[in-house]
Amino acid sequence: MIPIFILVSTGVFLAIHAYILASLTRLFGRGRWQIVAVCFFLLMISIWVFRHDWQQTSAPDWLVLAAFVWFGVAIITAGCFFVADVLGLLWAGCVRLGLTSVRPRNLALHALALVAGLALSVQALFEAQNxxxxxxxxxxxxxxxxxxxxxxxxxxxxxxxxxxxxxxxxxxxxxxxxxxxxxxxxxxxxxxxxxxxxxxxxxxxxxxxxxxxxxxxxxxxxxxxxxxxxxxxxxxxxxxxxxxxxxxxxxxxxxxxxxxxxxxxxxxxxxxxxxxxxxxxxxxxxxxxxxxxxxxxxxxxxxxxxxxxxxxxxxxxxxxxxxxxxxxxxxxxxxxxxxxxxxxxxxxxxxxxxxxxxxxxxxxxxxxxxxxxxxxxxxxxxxxxxxx
Missing domain, CATH: 3.60.21.10 (Metallo-dependent phosphatases)
Structure with missing residues (x-):
């Protein structure tokens, strides 16, 4: 059961990270930062894949902690990006129906989603300790x-x-x-x-x-x-x-x-x-x-x-x-x-x-x-x- 869970969850996390990368690319455009981001994402996911063995490894505690904090940040931020995309689609639909003449500002929505994701992640860290x-x-x-x-x-x-x-x-x-x-x-x-x-x-x-x-x-x-x-x-x-x-x-x-x-x-x-x-x-x-x-x-x-x-x-x-x-x-x-x-x-x-x-x-x-x-x-x- 555990290998199946790891396989499924790894696939889910790969999809989440691909979605985050696409959302960030809309904000910042293409560049070398994408290579750095992909390497970082793969490092974090690899720690997840081997999570059932890290108590027997010499991986430093700070790296394990960083990886698991990042997964929480990724889940919350991806959720915020998703809300931004849904709002953008609904807004665009209202424009097509003639309900408003103001066109959606997708960049502003995604920037707000990024800030919200990071802020909610900090709140989630404190909530877990309270x-x-x-x-x-x-x-x-x-x-x-x-x-x-x-x-x-x-x-x-x-x-x-x-x-x-x-x-x-x-x-x-x-x-x-x-x-x-x-x-x-x-x-x-x-x-x-x-x-x-x-x-x-x-x-x-x-x-x-x-x-x-x-x-x-x-x-x-x-x-x-x-x-x-x-x-x-x-x-x-x-x-x-x-x-x-x-x-x-x-x-x-x-x-x-x-x-x-x-x-x-x-x-x-x-x-x-x-x-x-x-x-x-x-x-x-x-x-x-x-x-x-x-x-x-x-x-x-x-x-x-x-x-x-x-x-x-x-x-x-x-x-x-x-x-x-x-x-x-x-x-x-x-x-x-x-x-x-x-x-x-x-x-x-x-x-x-x-x-x-x-x-x-x-x-x-x-x-x-x-x-x-x-x-x-x-x-x-x-x-x-x-x-x-």
């Missing part, structure tokens, strides 16, 4: 009115790598500490590189204290990197992976689903579904939280949990990729939704995080990163978010 808490409250009829609210602090798709490290992780942990949650949860894709020598990040996570500890499930990138290496990092970070099992944590039950990249996904889901059904038979009031890296889950698990927590989509990361991510993940939207169970018509909640870190370009545009703070409360009772 991680904020997002508070959600969910009523649990299963809990007795006398029970106190139970707080989950959730991070997803952190993607610790050569680009995102201890400095970024510190922001996440600061939000977690301030939230004073009962348990910390990772929804997968915590790591995106060989973590053997990443002792600082492991220590920072292991030093995080919550009353009920830290739990998580693997995402596809844990398998893409090396699952045993990722598992070792989670162990050093004191994050217990609960994939394929039920775990009682305070007043709730965690049910962890493995990622399809781990293989035998449907069979694992059937086994987990049977365990949840057995739990329901023994304790009908059990509040089950399903941890699934991907929003779309196999049919045997659909509707069995009271709350499903997922990530993977990044909210598209750079708009309008949000809509592509939505189509690729069963049209499950970001944020909180309620879904009817196909068995008994009961409603359960699904929360899809926009993600905390970034994959590829360390940029976000109209998809702000989040650490989700979820309060599970008894009926007709709310808990005010701790903001001081």
């Amino acid at each position: 991680v904020q808490p997002r508070y959600v409250t969910i009523e649990a009829p299963n809990l007795a009115p006398a029970d106190r609210p139970f707080r989950l602090v959730v991070a997803s798709d952190v993607h610790l790598s050569r680009i995102l490290g201890a400095g970024f992780l510190e922001k996440i942990l600061a939000i977690t500490d301030k939230a004073r949650g009962d348990v910390f949860l990772s929804l997968g894709d915590l790591v995106d590189t060989d973590m053997t020598s990443r002792h600082t990040e492991a220590w920072m996570l292991s030093d995080l204290w919550t009353p009920y500890g830290s739990y998580g499930v693997p995402g596809n990138h844990e398998y893409y990197v090396d699952f045993q290496n990722a598992l070792d990092f989670h162990n050093r970070a004191n994050i217990q992976l609960v994939y394929g099992q039920l775990k009682r944590v305070g007043p709730i039950w965690l049910a962890g689903l493995d990622d399809p990249a781990g293989g035998h996904w449907t069979k694992k889901a059937q086994t987990l579904a049977a365990e949840i059904q057995q739990l329901r038979a023994e304790d009908p009031k059990a509040f089950v939280v399903l941890l699934s890296h991907r929003p779309r889950v196999p049919d045997p698990l659909f509707g069995l949990s009271d709350l499903q927590l997922s990530g993977h989509t990044h909210g598209g990361q750079i708009w309008p990729a949000r809509y592509l991510a939505l189509m690729a993940n069963g049209h499950v939207p970001n944020g909180l939704t309620e879904v009817d169970s196909p068995d008994d018509g009961s409603r359960h909640h699904v929360y899809v995080s926009q993600g905390t870190g970034t994959w590829g370009p360390p940029m976000r545009f109209l998809a702000p990163p989040e650490v989700t703070v979820i309060d599970i409360v008894p009926p007709r009772r709310t808990r005010k978010a701790d903001t001081d």
Whole structure:
């Protein structure tokens, strides 16, 4: 799957760069700068092609960072050029229809598009670093009115790598500490590189204290990197992976689903579904939280949990990729939704995080990163978010 993805994405990036080159040529005309631009584009694309090997290479971090920042700039700027071209065509159409006598200034439109692309790229860099808490409250009829609210602090798709490290992780942990949650949860894709020598990040996570500890499930990138290496990092970070099992944590039950990249996904889901059904038979009031890296889950698990927590989509990361991510993940939207169970018509909640870190370009545009703070409360009772 990865070679196919690289082939397709490389083709897409070649097309994007060809489009940018054509747009810049309209602005600046032909010249030797085109040769320099083509060489630069090919260098950046070559780093993308070999991206799955750069943790084993001696390529300097600054070059890796520059390449991935450039891809974000290219995507956003190409989008701005596309908008300029569409506006130019619409304007020309209005002239032909006699709606206006003012002819479109294509050079001005493209110059404005270039400036807008660069400005929005800078904004996207800052947006990706501005991680904020997002508070959600969910009523649990299963809990007795006398029970106190139970707080989950959730991070997803952190993607610790050569680009995102201890400095970024510190922001996440600061939000977690301030939230004073009962348990910390990772929804997968915590790591995106060989973590053997990443002792600082492991220590920072292991030093995080919550009353009920830290739990998580693997995402596809844990398998893409090396699952045993990722598992070792989670162990050093004191994050217990609960994939394929039920775990009682305070007043709730965690049910962890493995990622399809781990293989035998449907069979694992059937086994987990049977365990949840057995739990329901023994304790009908059990509040089950399903941890699934991907929003779309196999049919045997659909509707069995009271709350499903997922990530993977990044909210598209750079708009309008949000809509592509939505189509690729069963049209499950970001944020909180309620879904009817196909068995008994009961409603359960699904929360899809926009993600905390970034994959590829360390940029976000109209998809702000989040650490989700979820309060599970008894009926007709709310808990005010701790903001001081």
